[in-house]
Amino acid sequence: MKKLIFTLFGILLGFYIFLTVISSNRDYKSEKLLYRANKALNKSRLNRDATPEQMFASIENDFKKVIAKFPDSPAAKMSQVKLTEFYFENQKFDEVIRSTDTLIDKYKDDAALACQAGFLKARAYEKKGEWNKAVAAFEELQKKYPNTPIALQVPLYIADNYKARGDAKKSAEETEKAISYYTKLKDEKKGTLLGYMSASLLLQAYVKNERYKDAGMALEAIVRDYPAEPILSQQLPLVEFIFVKNLQDKAKAIELYTYIKERISNETHKKILERRIVELRK
Amino acid sequence: MLKGLLNTWSKSLELIITRREILIPYIIIGFVEGLALEVLFFLPRKPLAFIAAPIIRKFFGEAFLHYPTNLVLLSKLFSYTQLLLYIVIGVFLMGLSVNIFKNMKSGLPLKPNALIKNAGRNYRTFFLYGAFIVFLILAIRRLDLLLIGKFTKIASAQFPNAVVRLKPFLTSVTLFMTNLIMQIFFITTLPIIVLKKKPLIKALGESALFGLGNFFTMFFLFLPFFLVYFIMSVLKNLSIRVASFTFPELILYTFGCNMLLTVVLDCFLVICASQFLLDREKTVLTQ
Numbered sequence: 001m002k003k004l005i006f007t008l009f010g011i012l013l014g015f016y017i018f019l020t021v022i023s024s025n026r027d028y029k030s031e032k033l034l035y036r037a038n039k040a041l042n043k044s045r046l047n048r049d050a051t052p053e054q055m056f057a058s059i060e061n062d063f064k065k066v067i068a069k070f071p072d073s074p075a076a077k078m079s080q081v082k083l084t085e086f087y088f089e090n091q092k093f094d095e096v097i098r099s100t101d102t103l104i105d106k107y108k109d110d111a112a113l114a115c116q117a118g119f120l121k122a123r124a125y126e127k128k129g130e131w132n133k134a135v136a137a138f139e140e141l142q143k144k145y146p147n148t149p150i151a152l153q154v155p156l157y158i159a160d161n162y163k164a165r166g167d168a169k170k171s172a173e174e175t176e177k178a179i180s181y182y183t184k185l186k187d188e189k190k191g192t193l194l195g196y197m198s199a200s201l202l203l204q205a206y207v208k209n210e211r212y213k214d215a216g217m218a219l220e221a222i223v224r225d226y227p228a229e230p231i232l233s234q235q236l237p238l239v240e241f242i243f244v245k246n247l248q249d250k251a252k253a254i255e256l257y258t259y260i261k262e263r264i265s266n267e268t269h270k271k272i273l274e275r276r277i278v279e280l281r282k
Numbered sequence: 283m284l285k286g287l288l289n290t291w292s293k294s295l296e297l298i299i300t301r302r303e304i305l306i307p308y309i310i311i312g313f314v315e316g317l318a319l320e321v322l323f324f325l326p327r328k329p330l331a332f333i334a335a336p337i338i339r340k341f342f343g344e345a346f347l348h349y350p351t352n353l354v355l356l357s358k359l360f361s362y363t364q365l366l367l368y369i370v371i372g373v374f375l376m377g378l379s380v381n382i383f384k385n386m387k388s389g390l391p392l393k394p395n396a397l398i399k400n401a402g403r404n405y406r407t408f409f410l411y412g413a414f415i416v417f418l419i420l421a422i423r424r425l426d427l428l429l430i431g432k433f434t435k436i437a438s439a440q441f442p443n444a445v446v447r448l449k450p451f452l453t454s455v456t457l458f459m460t461n462l463i464m465q466i467f468f469i470t471t472l473p474i475i476v477l478k479k480k481p482l483i484k485a486l487g488e489s490a491l492f493g494l495g496n497f498f499t500m501f502f503l504f505l506p507f508f509l510v511y512f513i514m515s516v517l518k519n520l521s522i523r524v525a526s527f528t529f530p531e532l533i534l535y536t537f538g539c540n541m542l543l544t545v546v547l548d549c550f551l552v553i554c555a556s557q558f559l560l561d562r563e564k565t566v567l568t569q
Contacts, residue, residue, distance in 0.1 A: 001302050001303060001305075001306070004306065004309065005309060008309065008310075008313040011313070012313065012316045012317065012320065015317060015320055016320050019320060019321075019323075019324045019330075020324075022329060023324050023327040023328060023329070023330070025327040025328055028326070028327050028349060031348050031349035032349050032350075035349055035350055035530075
């Protein structure tokens, strides 16, 4: 009986060792290491102030270990991204710039990743106070990856930034640039996701600069060109804000509410719209 | 009744302790499950991934090929594998253990070849019995969940907060009780097939009648076993949740420990059922 148990246990152990040897999968090991580092990173984010310094050093080392030991694995790519985010959160902007350069060089085929890295690099320059270098990085991002959601937001971001700095003249210049850029793109890419995003950003640009008449036209264009229910539901607060509150054009608001009500299936939203239309007609 | 229960438990335990050969079929079941667990653990990695990866990707998604979600998939796949192994080999080996029990009680020698040959003759019966039990367990589970769903839907109109809080507890208790009641009616089928040499349908019928006639005694006789199974099941589910806070390998270790415990528990349960049947049949015979 004992002999049987030991034999079977030995076979199980032997089989396990055999499978471990033939399955020495570097990707699996790299994933384990990445998981551990990620878990520690998420834990540190819960309460940054209460996290000891050694933990931050350990997190950085773990990510670097994955990159060093398994340089060509998917986990190394994710580690580089996480390391960049980690540096950004801990305000180590020089390391952010170095890390994003590595990401852009090594993974240039991954447009989404390279774009994200480019954006972080520009933000790092901005945080360092080197605004001119930040603008240059943003513009390079826009030039290299024009049809990505991140790059699309760059013109408005730059305009907003000048406004926040109190440079009204430059802000107005950049806003006009953003508006013509978005107007051109929304027409070129009409009916696509990029077209919708351009139209939304154009609307945002008008609203931020209190050009409510133009904002109203942009909003109406979105509602008519993109009549999908989730998009229409998102525009409802803007209809109220632009047409009712700012332009005092109740007739237009009623027209758009009626149009939207006919195209949505959500009964609660329909009832709310019906009530609002009745109130506006009074 | 308590004296009777204690008598059955003590006779079964004494047999297992003094004649440990009766554990051999269950050790073999545990060994096969152990091999299966190891294979499933290494499935997402090369070279097994060459075959398994496309299947896992299609039915479960890419995420389950990577650490640590592969361990969550492992728990699911292992549960299905256990059901399959139960039908294909588990019931056969349990039938073999009842044969060993019969020989021990009759004072006959234990010749492995003869025992395997004897059990082998009934393989088709054991296979069908295993398939029937698994089908019944899954069907009852589905029915329970459907009924609980309907009940909670009606009850939530009046007591929404209470229903939300009580639903998990209600579900667990209902599943536990219906499983136990089902087992009372069919647990003696295997001993009837081996000890009384009855065919499957007759054995199922006789087992159901036997369960009906001895319902309360059998309820308390088998309740401790199923409570332990229930706790093991809760621990398995908990390990999946706790793993994300501690370490993912906890799932593997919990399943492994569960497997080891099941070797002893299954043996004790089947021997108890056989012993109880034998005691009752002796009682009937002497009357």
